Structure formats: structure tokens, C-alpha cells
Amino acid sequence: MKLSGLLVVLFLIFPEQETFGISDPRPACRFPPSQWCHSQEIAFECKVQKQCMELKAISSNQTVPRVSVAVYYESLCPDSRYFITQQLFPTWTMLQDIMSVTLVPYGNAKEVLSAASPFTCQHGAPECRVNMIQACIIHFTGNPLSLQIIYCMESSADVLNATQPCLQLYAPSVSWSSVDSCVNGRLGYQLMHGYAVMTRALNPVHTHVPWVTFDGEYTQENEDKAASSLFHLVCELYRGVKPPACTGAAVKLSRSVC
CATH class of the missing domain: 3.40.30.10 (Glutaredoxin)
Incomplete structure (x- = not known):
């Protein structure tokens, strides 16, 4: 995944971090978003361990043959x-x-x-x-x-x-x-x-x-x-991470109404 695409994904799945000028009451992490998943220590400090694991699963999934x-x-x-x-x-x-x-x-x-x-x-x-x-x-x-x-x-x-x-x-x-x-x-x-x-x-x-x-x-x-x-x-x-359709897992979607 290209860096620009990765940043978009990170901003989308890590809403608890400070973005777009909206401050989180907790102390901000010292690292920029591009480094959040570089190591377990950084992920822990920035409180994004779960999201980084999910992102890693998505990335590795792309290498598994269909x-x-x-x-x-x-x-x-x-x-x-x-x-x-x-x-x-x-x-x-x-x-x-x-x-x-x-x-x-x-x-x-x-x-x-x-x-x-x-x-x-x-x-x-x-x-x-x-x-x-x-x-x-x-x-x-x-x-x-x-x-x-x-x-x-x-x-x-x-x-x-x-x-x-x-x-x-x-x-x-x-x-x-x-x-x-x-x-x-x-x-x-x-x-x-x-x-x-x-x-x-x-x-x-x-x-x-x-x-x-x-x-x-x-x-x-x-x-x-x-x-x-x-x-x-x-x-x-399929040998990769099963998609939600296979597991029956709920997929969180953004909901908008008129």
C-alpha cells in the first residue's frame, strides 16, 4: 500500500487521535501518523495496537492468492x-x-x-x-x-x-x-x-x-x-483472513440520513 493510501486508512480508522484540528483530551502521541504502525512500542504509545494489527492483516491478505x-x-x-x-x-x-x-x-x-x-x-x-x-x-x-x-x-x-x-x-x-x-x-x-x-x-x-x-x-x-x-x-x-461475508462479522458503516 502506498504511503498516501496508508495515511488515509490510518486517519479513517484511528479517530481517537488528533486530526483536522479536533483535539483529543488525552495527551497526543509524539509520532506522526505515518509511523504509528512502525513498531509495537509506537502503536502502544499512540493507543492504536488493535488498529495496527487489523491493518497488518488487511495488507497481508492482499498477498494471499484467491x-x-x-x-x-x-x-x-x-x-x-x-x-x-x-x-x-x-x-x-x-x-x-x-x-x-x-x-x-x-x-x-x-x-x-x-x-x-x-x-x-x-x-x-x-x-x-x-x-x-x-x-x-x-x-x-x-x-x-x-x-x-x-x-x-x-x-x-x-x-x-x-x-x-x-x-x-x-x-x-x-x-x-x-x-x-x-x-x-x-x-x-x-x-x-x-x-x-x-x-x-x-x-x-x-x-x-x-x-x-x-x-x-x-x-x-x-x-x-x-x-x-x-x-x-x-x-x-481461502487461506487468508476471512472477509466479513465469510465470518458473519458485522461491518461498521458510516450512516447518513437526509
Whole structure:
């Protein structure tokens, strides 16, 4: 954290010290705010031990890797759609600071040697098209926009027809023509081929979708937990200081009214 940012945090969380010309009746500490957390002795003298410990926890938390969640799925698979809309997106909405998401829209598709149709999909040609559309959207928008767009699509009654409205809603700067060109051109094939390679490289080999890995690993235990509460599993797997959403701790917010 830069010094300027640190000072702002310190002034915000240490209201008992003299700031902005408002004097505290207790003796002021001899050190400037920039040194309050340099040592335990200074923190003790300035009566900010608890706040310095919290600040240290926040700083160290930033170095802890996020829980990496990769979802291998099919765009028209009912179970995939349910997991994305009922588990993945709500959990990411609350825990995006401690988790990263990778979407792989391929699933049980097969790569075939046919110029007319290089892929076959479990739910037919429409699913192959939507898979490729979502691959192109991921390519053009990245996270978190792609997750929001795909959630919008998967939660719609008609996934394919929801594509353009969802794209316009979350990524208006990305034109539909660019996505359509990707789907109908070589780029779309290259993206899907890449997802095919990723899916075939899974160890153990996937047997169904959605197939979810955590930090690159799959276990039946984690899959069962993710199916019932992905939120609690991500909180459990995160190695840093748990955010308030995980612990249920109350967060003190400044309250203003009109």
C-alpha cells in the first residue's frame, strides 16, 4: 500500500487521535501518523495496537492468492445453467475479492474433422453455437464482464436469443458484429480448440458437467460441497483472513440520513 493510501486508512480508522484540528483530551502521541504502525512500542504509545494489527492483516491478505474456481460446462446443459445461476454467480458477487473464476464452455463436446462443423455437442448444433458465442465473449470482454454476460444469458428462458441484449447491457462497447465475426471465423474455432485441449487435459478425466476444479484440482468431496454451497466452500478454502461475508462479522458503516 502506498504511503498516501496508508495515511488515509490510518486517519479513517484511528479517530481517537488528533486530526483536522479536533483535539483529543488525552495527551497526543509524539509520532506522526505515518509511523504509528512502525513498531509495537509506537502503536502502544499512540493507543492504536488493535488498529495496527487489523491493518497488518488487511495488507497481508492482499498477498494471499484467491481461490481459483474453474467451471467446465455446456451452455445448454440444465445442470450447468443451474450451477452458474444459483451457485457460481451469487457466490462471486459476494466473494469476488477472494476468488477468481475461469469459464470453459466446452463440456462434453467433441472435436471432429469436418470443415462444415468442426465440433459436435451433447445438446446439438444450437449448443455448439452458444458455446462458441460465449467463448468469443470471454475473449473480448474478460473478467468480470464475461461472467456477468454469461450469467445473464444462462438465466434467460432462451439462452441464444438473450445474447445480444445481455452483451449490450454489460458490455455496450463490444459490438455484436465483432462477436459474430469471431463465431463465424477462424478465431472462434481457435478459442474452442483451446477449450477442447483444456478439457481433455483434465486429470481425472471429466465424466459430467458442470465439472468444477479448485486451484486446479478436482475432488468428489469439493464437488459435493460446491453443489450444496459454493459460498461456504470458497470461504473454507481461502487461506487468508476471512472477509466479513465469510465470518458473519458485522461491518461498521458510516450512516447518513437526509
